[in-house]
Amino acid sequence: MTGAFAPSQILFGGDWSPEQWDAATWDEDLDLMREARVNTVTLGVFSWSSLEPTEGAFVTDWLDEVLERLTAAGIGFFLATPTASPPPWFTRAHPDALPVRPDGTRLTHGSRDTYAISAPAYREAARRIARRLAERYGDHPGLRGWHLHNEYGTLDHGPHAETAFRAWLETRYGTIEALNAAWSTAFWSQGCASFAEITPPRATQYLPNPSQAIDFRRFSSDEMLAAMVEQREEIRAAGSTAPVTTNFMLPTWNHLEQWSWAAQEDVVSLDHYLDTDGPDAEAHVAYGSDLARSWSGGPWVLMEQNATGIRVDGRTLAKGAERMIRHCLGYIARGSQSSLFFQWRQSAGGAEQWHGALVPHAGGRSRVFESVATLGGLLERLAPVTAPPAEGPLVRAEVGILWHADGWWALETPDLPSSHLSYSAEVRATHRSFWRAGIPTDFVPPLGDLSAHRLLVVPAHYPVSDEEVAWLEEYVEGGGELVVTYLSGLADEHLRIATGGYPGRLRDLLGVRGQELLPLPDGERHRLSDGSEIQEWTELLETEGADVLATYTHGDLAGRPAITRARRGAGGAVYVSAGWTQESRDRRLEALASALGIGPTLPGAAAAGLEAVRRRGDGADHLFLLHHGERPLTVRAPGDDLLTGASAREGLRIAPGGATVLSLAPDAPVELLQD
Ligand code: GLA
Numbered sequence: 001m002t003g004a005f006a007p008s009q010i011l012f013g014g015d016w017s018p019e020q021w022d023a024a025t026w027d028e029d030l031d032l033m034r035e036a037r038v039n040t041v042t043l044g045v046f047s048w049s050s051l052e053p054t055e056g057a058f059v060t061d062w063l064d065e066v067l068e069r070l071t072a073a074g075i076g077f078f079l080a081t082p083t084a085s086p087p088p089w090f091t092r093a094h095p096d097a098l099p100v101r102p103d104g105t106r107l108t109h110g111s112r113d114t115y116a117i118s119a120p121a122y123r124e125a126a127r128r129i130a131r132r133l134a135e136r137y138g139d140h141p142g143l144r145g146w147h148l149h150n151e152y153g154t155l156d157h158g159p160h161a162e163t164a165f166r167a168w169l170e171t172r173y174g175t176i177e178a179l180n181a182a183w184s185t186a187f188w189s190q191g192c193a194s195f196a197e198i199t200p201p202r203a204t205q206y207l208p209n210p211s212q213a214i215d216f217r218r219f220s221s222d223e224m225l226a227a228m229v230e231q232r233e234e235i236r237a238a239g240s241t242a243p244v245t246t247n248f249m250l251p252t253w254n255h256l257e258q259w260s261w262a263a264q265e266d267v268v269s270l271d272h273y274l275d276t277d278g279p280d281a282e283a284h285v286a287y288g289s290d291l292a293r294s295w296s297g298g299p300w301v302l303m304e305q306n307a308t309g310i311r312v313d314g315r316t317l318a319k320g321a322e323r324m325i326r327h328c329l330g331y332i333a334r335g336s337q338s339s340l341f342f343q344w345r346q347s348a349g350g351a352e353q354w355h356g357a358l359v360p361h362a363g364g365r366s367r368v369f370e371s372v373a374t375l376g377g378l379l380e381r382l383a384p385v386t387a388p389p390a391e392g393p394l395v396r397a398e399v400g401i402l403w404h405a406d407g408w409w410a411l412e413t414p415d416l417p418s419s420h421l422s423y424s425a426e427v428r429a430t431h432r433s434f435w436r437a438g439i440p441t442d443f444v445p446p447l448g449d450l451s452a453h454r455l456l457v458v459p460a461h462y463p464v465s466d467e468e469v470a471w472l473e474e475y476v477e478g479g480g481e482l483v484v485t486y487l488s489g490l491a492d493e494h495l496r497i498a499t500g501g502y503p504g505r506l507r508d509l510l511g512v513r514g515q516e517l518l519p520l521p522d523g524e525r526h527r528l529s530d531g532s533e534i535q536e537w538t539e540l541l542e543t544e545g546a547d548v549l550a551t552y553t554h555g556d557l558a559g560r561p562a563i564t565r566a567r568r569g570a571g572g573a574v575y576v577s578a579g580w581t582q583e584s585r586d587r588r589l590e591a592l593a594s595a596l597g598i599g600p601t602l603p604g605a606a607a608a609g610l611e612a613v614r615r616r617g618d619g620a621d622h623l624f625l626l627h628h629g630e631r632p633l634t635v636r637a638p639g640d641d642l643l644t645g646a647s648a649r650e651g652l653r654i655a656p657g658g659a660t661v662l663s664l665a666p667d668a669p670v671e672l673l674q675d
Contacts, residue, residue, distance in 0.1 A: 037376030049087035100158030138240025289334030321371030333624030438600030477569030511546030511566030
């Protein structure tokens with residue numbers, strides 16, 4: 001990552017696909033963009049067959065014309081490399097470059113992402129078109145950045161992947177003996193005599209080897225990253241210095257190890273699609289944003305969201321204009337430099353013709369477009385927010401939450417003691433607790449810098465390496481407060497259980513020894529001695545130096561330790577062996593933070609439904625107040641609302657559903673007045 005991505009205004013707009021429309025519609029689009037104050041579009045995401053209709057023959061006059069018109073309208077653009085959707089000629093010429101599923105089915109052409117990431121022909125074609133686009137448009141004054149590919153994440157289990165996987169493993173392990181040991185191949189007679197015997201995890205008779213499975217996920221992430229870096233290098237070799245990004249995708253699937261990817265990008269970008277229309281949607285906006293800001297280490301770009309709908313259980317439910325605007329402000333509060341959407345104009349044909357857009361099928365004369373124009377007006381007033389602070393973080397957070405794809409992938413291996421556990425659900429539940437308490441959080445990578453974080457929570461991080469053990473020990477010895485929740489530290493990075501008592505990797509640090517992991521049946525709930533309610537998970541635990549904070553009260557676990565704390569050096573290490581319900585998790589984590597003197601951004605706000613985020617800027621703080629609650633509220637602060645110009649000095653009323661962005665002197669006090 002090089003320097004902070006700091007445009008002079010909030011980037012507003014979305015994916016524009018002029019290749020799907022005639023020139024009259026382009027003109028109408030540009031008029032509507034001006035009306036809505038759109039300043040940025042993303043071009044080219046799925047334009048490969050329009051740019052290179054036959055192999056090696058490039059047609060760019062239509063894009064030249066589009067860029068001319070955009071430039072005349074004063075609108076900038078991200079230019080995508082269109083490599084997520086190879087055209088039919090590519091498939092016909094290189095059938096070996098189609099992806100293969102674990103069951104051996106080779107997918108056929110007909111959708112998008114029909115490529116095998118390790119296929120040499122694919123990589124070459126992708127490099128070629130990236131180079132070509134960079135040579136032609138790399139120094140265009142309207143170019144805001146390169147959007148490489150689109151949502152990397154297509155796994156391939158075919159022969160090309162096999163060759164590349166073997167090479168990756170050879171680099172990782174050096175010798176086949178080391179691999180055999182790491183993968184525990186003595187079990188079920190899986191010992192390999194050479195790397196040539198290794199395959200990607202494919203459909204097999206019964207359970208696959210978990211170590212092989214997680215290594216394949218790591219390999220696939222690295223392989224896709226190598227493909228992205230190749231594109232970036234082509235672009236740089238063509239002389240283009242524009243920032244480079246690729247859009248990550250949350251929350252349903254996760255095939256990338258984002259920390260290593262972020263290190264290869266100039267700015268992180270995220271596509272964020274909500275998975276609930278209930279009150280948790282707001283917590284989800286905060287979760288995606290905090291992840292993106294943490295990965296980026298500063299400002300980031302919201303590359304896609306849906307303007308109108310939330311897809312839940314096969315139905316597209318309305319988001320509503322006010323809520324859409326509040327969400328946009330929520331992303332910006334937590335570091336986004338943009339409000340970009342998929343997509344500008346709703347497609348009239350093709351697979352995603354029912355996906356929401358800024359210009360709906362009904363056209364510009366519509367309630368949706370009116371709300372889009374309102375949003376554009378508001379975003380223009382937020383230009384001062386984009387300048388990052390001269391030093392320090394964008395959002396100050398004293399709570400860190402460990403996040404790593406290894407934890408996600410480990411819990412996706414088969415036949416764990418419970419298959420009703422999900423890494424993302426655990427991490428989200430942890431983040432949600434702090435969000436509900438109004439306490440800011442960062443995500444941190446294993447071995448990351450913890451100097452800003454007085455409290456670190458490690459949820460469900462199953463594999464833990466020697467280096468990570470030492471890193472956590474050092475944190476606690478140095479005065480940090482660590483909270484480790486169940487499922488963390490059970491295995492090493494190869495998913496080999498650390499024996500002698502659970503959670504073996506962290507036993508010494510936590511001062512406990514677990515003998516049995518005891519998942520609970522669905523719906524069964526119990527209380528701990530401290531009143532907290534638990535579900536899903538219990539353990540037979542004893543202490544080895546730790547103090548007991550709460551005991552179980554049910555069955556034959558009654559009286560035995562459930563939550564413990566070991567004092568180590570200047571800090572403490574809490575172990576939570578049971579699955580808290582969300583409400584209990586909320587109360588306990590808030591209490592732990594508060595015992596350390598870590599409080600909310602604006603006391604009293606969260607309980608009233610007011611989300612408060614202080615985004616630090618250049619010489620000013622911007623306090624975003626997003627009212628998700630039901631009663632009007634009043635805040636008093638020595639500053640003005642950027643959205644309306646109103647002063648908050650004598651008190652500023654925020655209506656339910658409304659939002660305010662106060663511009664304040666750094667660290668200026670703010671009060672929530674009680675009505
Ligand atoms: C993703 C893709 C877009 C589009 C949307 C639909 O984010 O990047 O191309 O398919 O999903 O939600």
